[in-house]
Amino acid sequence: MLRKYLYKFVLIILLVPTIWVLFQLEFEKPSLKFIPDIKYIGKIQPLSIDISDRKTGLRKIYVGIGQNGKDKTIHSQSFPYSLLRKDRVHQVNLNLEIEPRTLGFRDGEATLTVSVKDYSLKGFFRGNHTLIKRKIIVDTLPPHLTVLTSFHYLNRGGSGLIIYKIHEEIARSGVKMGDLFFPGFKGKLSQKEVYLAYFAVPHNVSSPVRIDLVAKDYAGNETVVEFPYHVRKKIFMKDKIRLSEDFLSKVKARFASKLGSPDGPLDIFLWVNGRLRSQNHQRIFEICSKTHQEQLWDGPFLRMKRSKPMAGYAGKRTYYYRGKPVDRQVHLGVDLASTAHSPVEAANNGIVAFADDLGIYGNTIILDHGLGLFSMYGHLSNIQITTGQKVRKGELIGYTGSTGLAGGDHLHFSMIVSGVFVNPIEWWDKHWIQDNVVTKLRNVGG
Numbered sequence: 362m363l364r365k366y367l368y369k370f371v372l373i374i375l376l377v378p379t380i381w382v383l384f385q386l387e388f389e390k391p392s393l394k395f396i397p398d399i400k401y402i403g404k405i406q407p408l409s410i411d412i413s414d415r416k417t418g419l420r421k422i423y424v425g426i427g428q429n430g431k432d433k434t435i436h437s438q439s440f441p442y443s444l445l446r447k448d449r450v451h452q453v454n455l456n457l458e459i460e461p462r463t464l465g466f467r468d469g470e471a472t473l474t475v476s477v478k479d480y481s482l483k484g485f486f487r488g489n490h491t492l493i494k495r496k497i498i499v500d501t502l503p504p505h506l507t508v509l510t511s512f513h514y515l516n517r518g519g520s521g522l523i524i525y526k527i528h529e530e531i532a533r534s535g536v537k538m539g540d541l542f543f544p545g546f547k548g549k550l551s552q553k554e555v556y557l558a559y560f561a562v563p564h565n566v567s568s569p570v571r572i573d574l575v576a577k578d579y580a581g582n583e584t585v586v587e588f589p590y591h592v593r594k595k596i597f598m599k600d601k602i603r604l605s606e607d608f609l610s611k612v613k614a615r616f617a618s619k620l621g622s623p624d625g626p627l628d629i630f631l632w633v634n635g636r637l638r639s640q641n642h643q644r645i646f647e648i649c650s651k652t653h654q655e656q657l658w659d660g661p662f663l664r665m666k667r668s669k670p671m672a673g674y675a676g677k678r679t680y681y682y683r684g685k686p687v688d689r690q691v692h693l694g695v696d697l698a699s700t701a702h703s704p705v706e707a708a709n710n711g712i713v714a715f716a717d718d719l720g721i722y723g724n725t726i727i728l729d730h731g732l733g734l735f736s737m738y739g740h741l742s743n744i745q746i747t748t749g750q751k752v753r754k755g756e757l758i759g760y761t762g763s764t765g766l767a768g769g770d771h772l773h774f775s776m777i778v779s780g781v782f783v784n785p786i787e788w789w790d791k792h793w794i795q796d797n798v799v800t801k802l803r804n805v806g807g
């Protein structure tokens with residue numbers, strides 16, 4: 362009898378550790394993730410890794426870099442053991458910083474090693490092992506930039522072109538002006554690889570205007586280069602617009618059904634002229650953020666035939682209702698009037714980026730001329746082309762009208778450089794094109 366109990370007792374004594382051992386034996390490897398993924402190591406490189414082990418928990422972490430047989434530890438950590446799984450460490454977010462120069466590494470290839478072990482009893486207590494060895498590039502030098510264009514005469518509200526060379530592969534480059542960024546595009550001119558960046562000086566930019574050329578490589582090293590430029594002052598027209606009851610009731614009829622518009626003719630007008638206008642400009646900015654990677658246009662842009670300018674670019678408009686000023690806006694294009702329903706031609710070669718209703722601009726066409734340059738045609742009565750279609754300079758694309766926030770039949774024409782409205786006058790002018798684009802391209806061998 363006693364012997365029977367003893368057997369049971371011994372069996373339990375043996376079984377408990379066996380079950381426990383089996384419980385600690387699992388085959389799930391620790392997981393690790395680079396956030397963000399890493400391929401390059403810059404001068405001071407942040408490195409974030411999420412490491413986790415769901416089952417038996419983390420035992421040991423090692424992060425190191427090796428180059429030409431030399432290995433340096435970046436981070437090494439052991440985690441305490443506990444009999445209970447829930448008391449062990451299961452999740453770690455490593456935020457490290459690597460300074461390759463301080464560690465004695467040179468620019469070039471290196472190997473990043475991350476090793477993580479858990480508390481599984483697999484492999485005679487060695488645990489599950491996740492080992493990542495990854496080829497990375499140590500790059501501590503900022504990109505070297507050479508500006509190829511010698512001078513940049515700019516107008517307030519005008520456009521500019523800078524051509525430059527970069528001596529390595531880069532992540533991005535372009536012209537920076539305050540919060541604005543105008544990307545540069547890689548082009549080939551006479552076998553030479555160069556970058557072209559079209560940029561704009563906004564009509565309302567604050568003085569003195571600070572413009573820089575910047576380039577960033579994949580390791581995050583950035584070069585900022587000053588280049589010679591001069592911004593000419595420009596006076597823009599002031600306009601008074603009287604809002605008639607008749608016009609306000611037309612605006613109400615057109616826009617009252619739009620989502621979010623208020624009641625009352627003047628309130629509707631103010632909502633359209635303010636809120637809807639800025640929504641439409643945001644949409645235009647988005648449309649113009651995707652562009653063809655080659656220059657599609659050639660020669661001066663066409664100005665609508667037999668038309669009279671009714672309002673100019675960057676004109677400051679004050680709106681009067683019953684003799685009182687009620688609103689102010691800036692006109693970001695040129696209004697051209699001819700006979701009603703006049704044909705509208707593509708101002709230059711391009712691809713149709715947008716052809717639809719666009720709020721205050723009514724039926725609108727936006728053409729992409731490549732490298733961030735766009736032309737826009739508003740208030741059309743009729744659209745003759747579709748999005749994605751290629752158009753030739755002078756091709757019929759639509760007819761003038763008075764859709765959107767237009768008082769009468771006219772064409773609203775805008776030029777846009779990387780989302781910024783610029784003065785179309787420069788793009789219509791063959792001398793401006795010659796001096797600011799053609800000669801520059803030719804001087805670098807284009």
Ligand SMILES: [Zn+2]
Nearest residue numbers: 694695696773
């Ligand atoms: Zn207009």
